[in-house]
Amino acid sequence: MSQKKTVVPFSGTPQQEQQLQQIIQAHQGQGTSALMPVLQQAQDVYGYLPLEVQKMIAVGLDIPLEEIYGVVTFYSQFSLYPKGEYKISVCLGTACYVKGSGDVFDRLVQKLGIQGGECTPDGKFSLEACRCIGACGLAPVLTVNDEVYGRLVPEDVDSILEKYSAQ
């Protein structure tokens, strides 16, 4: 989505690598059908899927790196870049959109000074648009990590951001 990518040095820990190897071990011998579950679990460990992690998976599962990179970049759930400490997701599904979630999103873009898919320079907030989290009764909604905020007007954005900035 975004054009502006920042290079973040990879800082995986030995513990994370050990976890990853266990995940790979558990799926050995299943062929390519193991790839998606392994990538999903690897992303749970690292928070994102940098090239370094993809390489380890390529070696471990004996699948060419280019194929793995192809899969990672195809699905929107996989991220090549780290997310912010607080992940803000604004629902732009139809039900939320007709109730004005576009304006809520615009307000966040303006307040945070970043576009969708980007992260603030201090690593605090990242912003993305999502398609329906299923809380249509509360439309328009946004989520910050797992917390849901509903029945929003654009001005509510300010107090939500304040709450997390203070933490």
Next chain:
Amino acid sequence: MYRSHVLVCGGTGCTSSGSGRIVEALEKEIAAAGLSEEVKVVKTGCFGLCALGPIMIVYPEGAFYSMVKEKDIPEIVSEHLLKGRIVKRLLYSETVKEDEVQSLSQTQFYSKQLRVALRNCGVIDPENINEYIAYDGYQALGKVLTEMTPQQVIDTIKASGLRGRGGAGFPTGTKWSFAAASVADQKYVCCNADEGDPGAFMDRSVLEGDPHVVIEAMAIAGYAIGATQGYVYIRAEYPIAVKRLSIAIEQAREMGMLGKNIFGSGFDFNLEIRLGAGAFVCGEETALMTSIEGHRGEPRPRPPFPAVKGLFGKPTVLNNVETYANVPRIILKGADWFASMGTEKSKGTKVFALGGKIHNTGLVEIPMGTTLREIVEEIGGGIPNGKKFKAAQTGGPSGGCIPASLIDTPIDYDNLIAIGSMMGSGGLIVMDEDTCMVDIAKFFLEFTVDESCGKCTPCRVGTKRLYEILDKISKGKGEMEDLDRLVELANYIKSNSLCGLGQTAPNPVLSTLRYFKDEYIAHIKDKTCPAGVCKELLTYSIDPEKCKGCTLCARVCPADAISGTVKNPHKIDRNKCLKCGACMEKCRFGAIVKN
């Protein structure tokens, strides 16, 4: 034995509005009152009335409490559960008539509904297999394995007239018979729970509220076509559904409903969950299977159809969650019972996720043939704020907008196609006069541009060009010839795209052009947006008669576009104005005008 049961909705809608905390508070208060042995709290699936969440029902009275807050819990426990006095002020107002509490089925929201696929949602504890069994669960599987041949199962499903609930409406029994006829050493049964249509949550609600029904139906399908392995492909964005389905599969295995030699019949069946990763195109059957295989979820040409060559190159049946949810009932109650509901060519019921500009946002299940008017005005409770109904959108990015003039159309597969929309998976978004149809068409095209997998050119390039023309029109830069270009390009994309995504992507454009051409023309010729949505075409100004010079608008303006001195009328500099509308929302005198 418990003397009272408190059912709290644990679906995603109510969880988002805080039902998790309600359950905790309830259990704490009940324990404090010493009622833990007498009152049981059950976390169920969706009741349907998501707009009023969190929702709870107390049985045996059937008292329906809506919009419950944590601070209400002590009162409910001490008054209702301890003393038996229903807390009337917290009841859903529709269930109180002349001071008498009436049952939920008599309310406007529920009285026209008929729950088949959703029959256990909001009734049972989805994390307890025994509750499902108590409601005839796994009886259909038992009947199939012990009394019926695979052919008889297929014939029953065929005779019922059940059609695929995922959107296209292909007859389910016919699909099964094709896969049964294919000869192979291994066959597969798949379930499509990758509900990507933004604003639709029928499948999620079934999985959250009644996961065993899907497991049972998939085992029945496996027996019918001769498959021993099944996969459920489910959106990773549905954590509650994934969790409940995993628990259900585990319990079914322990009870011997899945695994080897089910019911001693010699039939083996196993089920695995595969998580999607956020690609709308994976709702297309061949793309879904490619994704399960671990590749980029790109579709492939058909034939060969999945019934011949599907997952891992083997014959495969793929059905949607809601389709499966109907199967066990059909087996138990018979094909005739199912065929007695609905219209001539669309049998049974359909679940819709009702959303947008409507009072009763939520999940509704209605017999096929119910009119849009009944859904919007009666079940949905009409449009809020006294606004007028303008259109209903069905079928999501693949569907179209139904205008007010067609509100009496009975809803079934064929009628919706005839008026330029489609059933789709069941999203139904209501729009009022404040919704701009050009903007809606643009919204859906932006979605398809984003989600097009890029494999075939008509979809990859064509949808992008459609979007660009719409964008131009919405900014007042369109010309009348653009309307012909839109139609020509749309028809080309429809007839030349590889898969369903591209073939249906132009529908939002074509249907809005068909019914709301005036609005397109207003954007092009008059450079105005009649609904007041398209920002580039709006101008804000201050009525000097009404402005009191309070300076509030000047202070909230993010662009410093408003100037003026205290107690004198202010002015907006149109060159600086961002058209954000902040001034209009803040003005206490209604002095700011948008046109």
